[in-house]
Every structure is written in C-alpha cells, then in structure tokens.
Amino acid sequence: MATEPNQLVIRQTASHHQSPRTGSPAPFLCKTYDLLEEEEEEELDHDNSCCNKRVVSWNGEGNSFVVWSPEDFSQFILPRYFKHKNFSSFIRQLNTYGFKKSATDRWEFHHDKFQKGRRDLLVEITRKKCEPSVFPAFLEASKRDYKVTAASVDENKHLLLEENKNLRKENSELLMQISHFKALETKLLDCLFQHTGSHNKTREFVRS
Template identity: 35%
Template sequence: MNPFLHPEDDPPPSPPKPVEGLHEIGPPPFLIKTFEIVEDPSTDHIVSWNRGGTSFVVWDLHSFSEFLLPRHFKHSNFSSFVRQLNTYGFRKIEAERWEFANEGFLLGQRHLLKSIKRRASFALSSSSIQDPCVELRKEKQLLLMELVSLRQQQETNKSYIRAMEQRIEGAERKQRKMMSFLARAMQSPSFLHQLLKQRDMRVKELEDEAAERGRGSSVSELEALALEMQGYGKQKNVKEEEDPLNQF
C-alpha cells in the first residue's frame, strides 16, 4: 500500500491466473487402455501395430477376447470392443482381418489420444425406428466374421496336424524296417554272411576297375566307397544281386 495514497485510491488486486493445464481433460480411459494393449511388445502375437504404425491388428481373436479384454476391460465381448472403437471414430480398414485405424491413434504418439473425440449420438432416423433389429443385425455380422476367422484357423491347425502325422508315420515305417532287418541279421548268421560277401565282392570289383584305370592295385575301403558313389561300382554286363534291405 502506498502511504501517500488513500486506501480508496489503491489499484484493485489482479485476479489469480489459472495454472496452465490444471483443468485439462485427458483422453478417455478406453483409449488409454487400448493404446497400452497395442503398445505392449509382449502381446505382439495377439495384437500389434501394422508396419507403418498407423493402425493396429488383432491377430489372435480368441486370445484377445479370452485374456486381454478381461484383464483391461472386465469383459470378453469382442463385439462390444468393436462398437466402442466405432464410437470413437475408428475404421476397419481390412476386410480379411481385424485391423482398425484412427488419425489420432498412432505408434508412439500417445499425446494425440486427446484429439480423439467421442461421436455425438445421432437422432434415430425413420428407417431405424421402423426396423428395431438394426443393432442385432450388426451384431450378427460381427459374429459371422468371427466364425469365419475361427474356421480358417481351425483348417490351418488341421493341415499342420495332418503333416505331422504323415512325418511320424514315415519315421515309424523306417524304424520298423530297420528293426526287422536287424532282427533277421541277428537270427540268421547266413544272412549276415551274405551281406559281408556282397560287400567284399563290390570292393573287389572296385579294386579291379581301379587297377585297369592305372590307379594301382590297392584300394582302401574309403576309396572304394567313393568310387561306388561315383558310379564305378556298377557292372554293365553283370546283373547286380538284389539288395537284402529291399526284401522288407
């Protein structure tokens, strides 16, 4: 207060200035939770950003509905989640997968969530009044799309299981063939002797052919095997004896 002025001459005090951002309203909880779900790298196999970070894709509809929705939204209704997205202006941009986009929902741009506004409710048109099943039809369409996705996933799993069964059957056939061969070799000394005799004959043939080609009269077993792999062990005019392994 100025001592040379009367109290009534003092200038009025200025009103307090509001703190910037004190009353600013943040993004709705639905958008925050959805953003956190998509941003979580540990669930990228269920839901993740697309390559450009301009939309997000629900890859595993079953896991998303059974695990992520109850954890964050206390329900497991995927159709309800999609309706909420529509309420905030999200668009489904791919017909064959659950991919949604919004201009304010971008990778690493959490601050843009506050720009996403909830759509104002529109007055009921005469057509919607005449047809009270519009919402039920939308619900049915969503369920049909979910059913198609689940059937495709089921067919993929069936194909994978069939391929694995064929591989297992092939391995079992080879194992039975080998066990039968070993059992016969152990029970019949003459059979084993026949195999050894055939091996010695082949080695002898390879040594003779190598000698004719000037490579010396002594051929090791390793060299004989190498020559046999190159085709030198086959006689053109002599018919080879039947391989005992093919008898099974």
C-alpha cells in the first residue's frame, strides 16, 4: 500500500523535531541561564544600594557561575525558577548535564557550553547517561557539611538552654538571699529600737 503524502509530511516533521541539534534547550538549562541573567540585571539596578547582597552570578570571565550564598539561593531564588528549595537537587541536575565544580573554596560550576552571552550554545548541552544514584563528590561533601552545621547548631542551642537554666537558678538564689538579709535588717532595727527605748527609760528612772 502506497504511503499517503500527508503521512510522509508528518513523519518528516516528527523526525525534524527529534534532532538534538535543531531542538530546544532543556528547561533546566534555560531557567538556570535566565536566573543568572536576571540576577545580574537586578544587581546592576541596585548597584548603589548598601544592602545589596550577592547571591549568585557569572564569574569574571563569564565561563562559569558562582553561588555565593547557598542559603539565600535555596530560600529565595530556587523557588522562583524551580518551585523547590533543595540546593542538593539543583546540584544533581547540574551534574546530570555535565557541569563540574571548578573551585574548592566556593560553589562555582563550569560547563564548556554554558557561557555568558552565548544562550545559543545551550542546545548543545545534553544529559549524561549515568545512574541517578551516582552523586558527585562535592555533593556528598555538602551533605556532610550540612550535618556538621546542624549538629553545631543543636549543641549551641543545648548550651544556651543550660546557661539560661543556671542563670535562672542563680537569680532565684540571689532573690532568696536578698529577702533573708532584708528580714535580718528588720530584726536588727527592732532590737536596736527596743534597746534604745529601754536605756532611755532607765535614765529617766535614775533622774527621778
């Protein structure tokens, strides 16, 4: 049976859209690129503000980007673009597309095809074919750092509670001592008045 012309056109169109070179970039890549561009514009708009805090930006060369404050990035920026606040999930996605952590002292990520002013290169970035359970070493390190930080916060909280408890106890003891000394003062004054009154009566009796 001969192929209908319309069917041929449909097949050719479908094949055209399936080509990775002519398709659209992955939504994750577009959103990550957009947030960097928009954050840079916002930073320029508020350049003279003393309260402006850098959260995420391109590096100086524009060939990688840096998350300066993971806490603020997770709290305020991720929900605007990805509808979640999970920094680890964001890092996993970067790893899936072949990004590498390019610095040891900060959260800087690099990909040869992810460059400032080259949005056209995004279409050339493809997902890595690897097991989803394979995590980069720096992600595991971030988990350990988070656990250490959480443990430190809990320990500090426990110490503060203990200190507050001790201070309350000391304050209670001081109040009891003050009350005791006040009662002692009152008692001494009564004794003094009684002694003074008896002495005056004795002197009056002698004179008479």
